[in-house]
Amino acid sequence: MPWAPHSERDRREMLQALGVDAVDALFAGIPESLRATAMPDLPAPITEMELRDEARRLAACNRSLDELVCFAGGGIYDRFIPAIVGSVTSRPEFATCYTPYQPEASQGTLQAMFEYQTMICELTGMPIANASLYDGATAMGEAVLMAADATSRTRALMAGALSPAARQVTRTYCEATGIEVVEVPWDDASGQTDLAALEEMLGDDVACVAVQQPNYFGALEEMAEAASLAHEAGALFIAMVEPISLGVLAPPGEYDADLVVGEGQPLGLAPGFGGPLLGLFACREEHLRRMPGRVVGRSVDAEGKLAYCLTLQTREQHIRRGRATSNICTNQGLCALAAAVYLAAMGPEGLREVALLGAGRAHELHELLTDTGLQPRFGGAFLNEFVVRVPGDAQELVRELCGRGRLVGPALGRDYPELSDCLLLAATERRTRDEIEGLVEAVRRMSDV
Amino acid sequence: MSEPTLFDLSQPGKRCTRMPRPERAAEELVPTRHLRAEAPALPEVSEPEIARHYARLAAWNFNVDRNFYPLGSCTMKYNPRAHEAIAADPGWARLHPATPDECVQGALELIAELETWLAAILGMDAVSLQPPAGAAGEFTSLRVFRAWHDARGDAARTRVIVPDTAHGTNPASVARCGWEVTVLPSGEDGRVSPEALADALGDDVAALMLTNPNTLGLFETRVLEIAEMVHDAGALMYCDGANLNALLGHARPGDMGFDAVQVNLHKTFSTPHGGGGPGAGPIGVVAKLEPFLPAPRLVEREGALGWDWDRPQSIGKVQAWFGNFLIAVRAWAYIRAMGAEGLRRVTEDAVLAANYVRGALRDTLDLPYPGACMHECVLSAKTLAGETGVRAADIAKRLLDYDIHPPTMYFPLVVDEALMIEPTETESKATLDRFIAVMREIARDAAEHPELLHDAPHSTPVRRVDEVTAARKPVLRWREG
Known part of the structure; x- marks a missing residue:
């Protein structure tokens, strides 16, 4: 068996020390009727060499972003990851430690x-x-539960133009606890959340209003107005943000958000077929003791020296059990580390450049598409992602373009049946002018046929 | 020792990664009302400074690569290097989740294989890889239970029974499902007794959550009888699979009458813990619960694998995409390399190691429960504390001076001065022997030099950290000055 440090002599000596002949004796606590009579049906073991080959063969059946030029978005982006990120996160000192319960061993x-x-x-x-x-x-699901707890209200308004996955997870989280999730319609012309409709839907039972910036369609929302509507009704305002965009866009603190969540993948994480990702979570000070998840605080040690530790643990499941603010235990520690290294590597100027490069490319693409048969679906302002309407079925076009070496999408039909002829296009700093022209050319040729 | 923060190191104009110059200004792209007035005050540092900063911080972490880490219930086993190399393959790491199914057949095949293998190991009919961590797996399973009860028109069940030895995530997950917790006291033998269960059961009970082996490292010997009672009451059986390392190839939750179980891939299947994740918490369920599993489900159609999103009875999503896929890749590699025989051996060596440590320390600390343990053992410092004033926490902190990570302490709650030791199968006999010798030495010092323990640790980068002040006056971010 691989990775076993024992020799047969070691095992024999350990058994002898216990006064038993065979390891079976140690399993006497399992009733005979429950002892497995047959081995689980698994393939026979293989060596590392064979394993690596088999994994490589299987991986080669996938078309990764090393093969496909990526214009896909929807929350996961093909961002450049500086080498320093992986070199830090692959250090065993960070990768192979547990949650830092013992601060002296985890500084x-x-x-x-x-x-x-x-x-x-x-x-x-x-x-x-x-x-x-x-x-x-x-993170959105947690934020909505926290808002309901903070306000003692039972209805959550979520922009329909907010990430479908976030809305679906939030429903899974909320339905069991009697919190009703209601979707706010979006404006058909701009793709923005319909603030007039939002205003009408607000009431004194509304715990929170959640809006995404830029929204799932890539459209820029009027966050300050949405926040003030929420606050007038006594509801909390939850902003869902894309972290790279905050290199240039107004931060949620500026438009008075109460809770902020976001998908941290663009901060130095590989797309990884959708996981592991990183849930960003920030809030106002007054919600400190309602916050879900781990939090690190600064303190001192017995000699008065600066030291860090997990803190506010009385919120957490291992202390408060059934009355904890969340059930979360293992979180995404190493992904958060990747994000920290990424942000340090980029710095404020780098982050601004990354945001602007992607946005610039997306606008170039937007301009070049106009005579290809792919029409921008919405008219409002956007940053690095937008929706186009295609002639015919959007999912079919995603497939065809994939066959031609380009990944676009997601197609929107599954989450928005009324947009079944629409898909998302996004650009990041990795896309070049040539690649954009290549996509436009491919689309043009396809519509010619 | 101390290390300035990246913010302390920051100076205007320093750069690490340089990017091409953007051709368009923000104002050309976005209406100015959407723009931020001031750049975020992120650190401005060079690459050599970042590299050294993290190298220095890294040196202050105990980790499985360097240290014995017998943290009970956490299964801190060696993380094989090959799995890291495999997971880094761009064919996995650089897959966009919105790629059409026909272009990700390798990934889908891996998911299908892992689901099948986990089902075989667990004795369950269907597996979902979507829950991103163990607690998420608990919550997902309970939500599935709730959907199943609701679908039967049996919506009046409001309670879940949880033994007093359970992990804190169990009651917290129950609360997340809008249910109440009924705490079940363990019996004299540290196990759930059917007699006590009978008193707690009723037609308002939705489920029993049972960890098997439980957190005392003891197999719940009467689990079949318990399952029958729970099922007769119309409730479902949940297995907290955190301790699966004790069962591989030897016994299966499915055969014990459990209806659902979560697997912590970052424990049993050897994926790195990452200083608190990412992990993964797949669940296995019996056939009748399959329709309620998170959407989408992987299905085979016309010889190809694909996602089925049309799942009308599904509880919905519990993660943005398909779960922590790159963690699943590592677990797949682990099972593939091990095979059934290897996994069975894993459990045997894990159980052997725990019993070896337990046997060797039985004269040093109290053994609250007699008889062999499974993959972990719980010892108590109660007598030692009474005699010397040295508590479990002092022993734990003193171990740090020997470069050994402490066991889990003060858990399970039913044992006073508990030290919960899970050596795992990847620690050599020499390491176990050294640990035993160190524990004996610490116990001697407790009697002769108790101050050595009260003041421990002595050799770590910081001494005992004031956690009370940290919580009372929280400082959660760096500020200038």
């Missing part, structure tokens, strides 16, 4: 998380951030 992770929290605060303009949740979608 490295703890200080790195403290720095991460500070960076998320700076990025979002919020006073506090936690040390990560699973992904943007579950």
Whole structure:
């Protein structure tokens, strides 16, 4: 068996020390009727060499972003990852340690998380951030539950133009606890959340209003107005943000958000077929003790020296059990570390450049598409992502373009049946002028046929 | 030792990664009302400074690569290098989740294989890889239970029974499902007794959550009887699979009458813990619960694998896409390399190691429960504390001076001064022997030099950290000055 450090002599000596002949004796606590009579049906073991080959063969059946030129978005983006990110996160000292329950043995992770929290605060303009949740979608679910708890209200208004995955996860989280999730319509011309409709839907039972910036369609929302409508009705305002965009866009703290969530994948994480991702979570100070997840605080040690530790643990499941603010235990520590290294590597100027490069490319694409048969679906302002209407079925076009070496989408029909002829296009700093022209040319040729 | 934060190191104009100059200004792209007035105050540092910063911080972390880490219930086993190399393959890492199914057949095949293998290991009929962590797996399973009860028109069930030895995530997940927790006291033998269960059961009970083996490292010997009672009451059986390392190839939750179980891939299947994730918490369920699993489900159609989103009875999504896929890749590699024989051996060595440590320390600390343990053992420092004033926490902190990570302490809650030790199968006999010798030495010092323990640790980068002040006056971010 691989990775076993025992020789047969070791095993024999350990058994002898226990006074038993065979290891079977140690399983006597399992009733005979429950002892497995047959081995689980698994393939026979293989060596590392064979394993690596088999994995490579299987991986080669996939078309990754090394093969496909990526114009896909929908929350996962093909961003450049500086080498320093992987070199830090692959260090066994960070990769192979547990949650830092023992602060004296975990100052490295703890200080790195403290720095991460500070960076998320700076990025979002919020006073506090936690040390990560699973992904943007579950972070939204947590935020809505927290808002319901904070306001003692039972209805959550979520923009229909907000990430479908985040809305679906939030429903899964809320339905069991009697919180009703209601969707706010979007404007057919701009793709923005319909604020007039929002205003009508607000009432004194509304715990929160959740809006995404830029929204799932890539459209820029009027966040300040949405926030003030929410606040007038006594509801909390939840902003879902894309972190790279905050290199140029107004931070949620500026438009008075109460809670901020986001998908952190663009901050140095591989797309990874959708996981592991990184749930960003920040909020106002007054919600400190309602916050879900781990949080690192600064303190001192017995000699008065600066030291870090997990703090506010009385919110958490291992202390408060059934009355915890969340059930979360394992979070996405190493992904948060990747994000911290990424943000440090980019710095404020780099982050601005990354945001502008992608936005610039997306606007070039938007302009060049106009005579190809792909029409922008909405008219409003956007950053690096937008919706186009295609002649025919959008999912079919995604497939065809994939066959031609380009990934676009997601197609919107599954989540928005009324937009079944629409799909998302996004550009990041990795896209070149040539690649954009190549996509436009491919689309043009397809519509010619 | 101390290390300035990246913010302390920051100076205007320093750069690490340089990007091409953007051709268009923000104002040309976006209406100015959407733009931020001031750049975020992220650190401005160079690459050599970043590299050294993290290298220095790294040195202050205990980790499985360097340290024995017998943290009970956490299964801190060695993380094989090959799995990291495999997971880094762009064919997995650089897959966009919105790629059409026909272009990701390798990934879907891997998911299908892992689902099948986990089902075989667990004795379950269907597996979902979507839950991103163990607690998420618990919540997902309970939501599935709730949907199943609701679908039967049996919506009046409001309670879930949870033994007093359970992990904190269990009651927290129950609350997340809008249900109440009924705490079931363990019996004299540390196990759930059917007699006590009978008192707690009723037609308002939705489920029993049971960890098997439980957090005392003891197999719930009467689990079949318990399952029958729970099912007769119209409720479902949930297995917290955190302790699956004790069962591989030896016993299956499905055969014990459980209806659902979560698997912590970052424990049993050897994926790195990452300083608190990412993990993965797939669940296995019996056939009748399959329709309620998170959408989408992987299905085979016309010889190809694809996602089926049309799942009318599904509880919905619990993660943005298909779960923590790159963690699943590592677990797939682990099972593939091990095979059934290897996994069975994993459990045997894990159980052997725990019993070896337990046997060797039985004269040093109290053994609250007699008889062999499974993959972990719980010892108690109660007598030692009474005699010397040295508590479990002092022993734990003193272990740090020997470069050993402490066991889980003060858990399970039913044992005073608990030290919960899970050595795992990947620690050599020499390491176990050293641990035993160190524990004996610490116990001697407790009697002769108790201050050595009260003041421990002495050799770590910081001494005992003031967690009370940290919570009372929270400082959660760096600020100038």
